[in-house]
Amino acid sequence: MKEIYLDNAATTKPLQEVADVVADTMINVYGNPSSLHKKGVEAETIIKSSNEFISKMIGCGQDELIYTSGGTESNNAAIIGISTAYHRTGNRIITSAIEHPSVLETFKYLESLGFEVVSVPVDREGYIQTEALEEAVNPQTILVSIMHVNNELGTVQNLEKIGRLVKVKNSAAFFHVDAVQSFGKLPIHVKKAKIDLLSASAHKFYGPRGIGFLYKAKSTRIVPIFYGGGQQKNNRSGTENVPGIAGMLEACRYVHANSKQLRTHYLECKHYLAHHILHNIPDTFVNGPEADQGAPHILNIGFRNVRAEVLLHALEQKGIYVSSGSACASNKKVHSHALAAIGNKKDDFDNAIRFSFGLETNKEMLDKTAAVLKEQVELLRRYTLGGKRP
Numbered sequence: 001m002k003e004i005y006l007d008n009a010a011t012t013k014p015l016q017e018v019a020d021v022v023a024d025t026m027i028n029v030y031g032n033p034s035s036l037h038k039k040g041v042e043a044e045t046i047i048k049s050s051n052e053f054i055s056k057m058i059g060c061g062q063d064e065l066i067y068t069s070g071g072t073e074s075n076n077a078a079i080i081g082i083s084t085a086y087h088r089t090g091n092r093i094i095t096s097a098i099e100h101p102s103v104l105e106t107f108k109y110l111e112s113l114g115f116e117v118v119s120v121p122v123d124r125e126g127y128i129q130t131e132a133l134e135e136a137v138n139p140q141t142i143l144v145s146i147m148h149v150n151n152e153l154g155t156v157q158n159l160e161k162i163g164r165l166v167k168v169k170n171s172a173a174f175f176h177v178d179a180v181q182s183f184g185k186l187p188i189h190v191k192k193a194k195i196d197l198l199s200a201s202a203h204k205f206y207g208p209r210g211i212g213f214l215y216k217a218k219s220t221r222i223v224p225i226f227y228g229g230g231q232q233k234n235n236r237s238g239t240e241n242v243p244g245i246a247g248m249l250e251a252c253r254y255v256h257a258n259s260k261q262l263r264t265h266y267l268e269c270k271h272y273l274a275h276h277i278l279h280n281i282p283d284t285f286v287n288g289p290e291a292d293q294g295a296p297h298i299l300n301i302g303f304r305n306v307r308a309e310v311l312l313h314a315l316e317q318k319g320i321y322v323s324s325g326s327a328c329a330s331n332k333k334v335h336s337h338a339l340a341a342i343g344n345k346k347d348d349f350d351n352a353i354r355f356s357f358g359l360e361t362n363k364e365m366l367d368k369t370a371a372v373l374k375e376q377v378e379l380l381r382r383y384t385l386g387g388k389r390p
């Protein structure tokens with residue numbers, strides 16, 4: 001059975017060139033970048049090449065990048081780092097209702113320490129309600145953390161508008177962006193959008209797992225979450241993951257060189273599948289922005305009277321891999337906070353499937369997916385609506 005992988009927002013299959021570079025660096029460039037001898041300099045050269053390339057991609061300085069273990073660490077380092085460094089300036093930290101758990105849980109932790117957390121609501125499609133944000137930013141605000149692309153709905157926030165709004169209300173407040181779902185897919189210019197900190201993760205754009213970066217403007221101070229040897233200008237102690245950085249750099253080069261073609265390809269996949277589902281399967285609807293808007297690689301569709309988790313496993317039986325918004329944790333149902341935040345009715349909490357496209361997705365895969373979906377949804381509905389067990 002041929003696999004059909006439509007879960008690229010969860011992670012992507014690394015490029016062969018990426019795997020080759022990682023292996024080559026592990027074997028041949030094994031020096032510690034902090035070592036003063038030639039082996040160290042060789043390793044440091046890879047980090048410098050990466051600084052040079054990524055800084056051009058997002059419009060920052062070469063000395064404004066910190067390498068981390070990925071999106072979760074970058075988000076923690078930014079949010080905890082700013083809150084700890086500037087707690088004497090103010091106590092209010094702001095985020096949105098649809099952030100990734102690596103942001104939401106970090107905010108909850110800081111709330112438990114006494115910070116005042118404000119969660120800004122979103123509209124029916126997942127866009128930040130800017131008036132609410134404007135109202136929330138006050139003189140006590142030290143941080144606003146808003147994601148670029150929502151991982152479940154694909155909503156793309158207008159960063160320039162948000163950055164401007166934050167700085168107009170309080171020029172001392174820092175603006176952090178979780179760009180884990182957008183870096184390598186959509187253009188980002190940190191200076192234009194007045195972004196002070198930005199998180200990215202390589203495994204979302206054909207790089208290795210366990211490596212990412214945090215952009216931190218030079219003028220911004222964070223208290224580190226790791227203490228030790230003082231690497232990366234004391235911002236993140238620990239020997240740098242040089243093979244990971246080399247692999248991420250290779251992935252950056254690929255997505256940068258092919259950015260337009262990739263975007264067009266994802267969009268074509270999204271429109272094609274959305275059209276086939278919405279026209280051929282009754283009682284289906286898009287969650288988040290309409291299929292011709294939003295992030296090119298994410299499509300979230302609700303299937304009325306179908307439990308997403310059951311449909312996910314039915315698709316898995318046919319070699320098709322997707323995500324659902326809800327999950328069962330220790331027998332306790334966990335609903336998608338994003339679907340709740342956009343105002344879905346309770347009945348539409350548990351029927352959403354996220355399809356996310358990658359460079360290997362093709363028309364044949366989407367045709368098969370659409371056909372299997374039609375067949376399985378009909379079967380499951382017959383059972384759900386009181387018919388015989390399929």
Ligand SMILES: Cc1ncc(COP(=O)(O)O)c(C=O)c1O
Nearest residue numbers: 070071072100151178180181201
């Ligand atoms: C929006 C967003 N932020 C953060 C993360 C966490 O990234 P990582 O898996 O690299 O820790 C993810 C991963 O799913 C994500 O989609």
